[in-house]
Amino acid sequence: MEQAENKDELYMRKALYEAEKAAEAGEVPIGAVIVCKDRIISRAHNLTEKLHDVTAHAEMQAITAAADLLGGKYLNDCTLYVTVEPCTMCAGAIGWAQIGRIVYGAADEKRGYHLYAPRALHAKATVTQGVLEPECRKLMQEFFKEKR
């Protein structure tokens, strides 16, 4: 049990590292990694500002890259680690990709999928929330404090 928790924290730190890169680039600091059989197969962070593209969320890019690497559309055996709760769009994409497990850090009370699309994920997907939550949340809070 503790082993599993440590692994989740390990991978969430990788996602946090991606989020920090986003912050440095002036992007909303959200990062994601996708893990398959104990190996990180994609890493991404938010690029909506750089690409002028609302669809360029960390999760979307991580899914596209992972599917490209695996050569298939479905990611049932994969775990997505993302620093903030996915939005409706990303939850829909996670559902289409049939990602088996989702681990996220901080909740998104305003735009999170729990509020707008609670059944968007694949029916068999499991969700773990709150992993490294204080770090994930702090990064977001600091970013938006500076923006104000």
Add this chain to the structure above:
Amino acid sequence: MEQAENKDELYMRKALYEAEKAAEAGEVPIGAVIVCKDRIISRAHNLTEKLHDVTAHAEMQAITAAADLLGGKYLNDCTLYVTVEPCTMCAGAIGWAQIGRIVYGAADEKRGYHLYAPRALHAKATVTQGVLEPECRKLMQEFFKEKR
């Protein structure tokens, strides 16, 4: 009033043309165009099979291309025409892009956003459904009949 309806049909025919191109390529036959100030600024069809990418829906690509063309993330003054009701993912993207008006042909009773994420669109967005519905639906039905 009739004028407006005719214009919707005109643009929906362009979206249908995209959907037909998808069908010919073995993709789920859904097409989309985005119109801004009476001009089509992007056209796209489903590419999920070709790209092995669940996020490559017609709407997603049309949004990305339109934002790229306009050089900004938001599409408030645009209308999205799509042959089939958007899914949760696409509705989320449509919401982020703040698209002002959405016109679709056939309803998607299984995966449509009305079922999974009814509040995903921008609060001020207006929706028109059922434009060229028989043609849009028929294209989908024929595609899935052949697949069986």
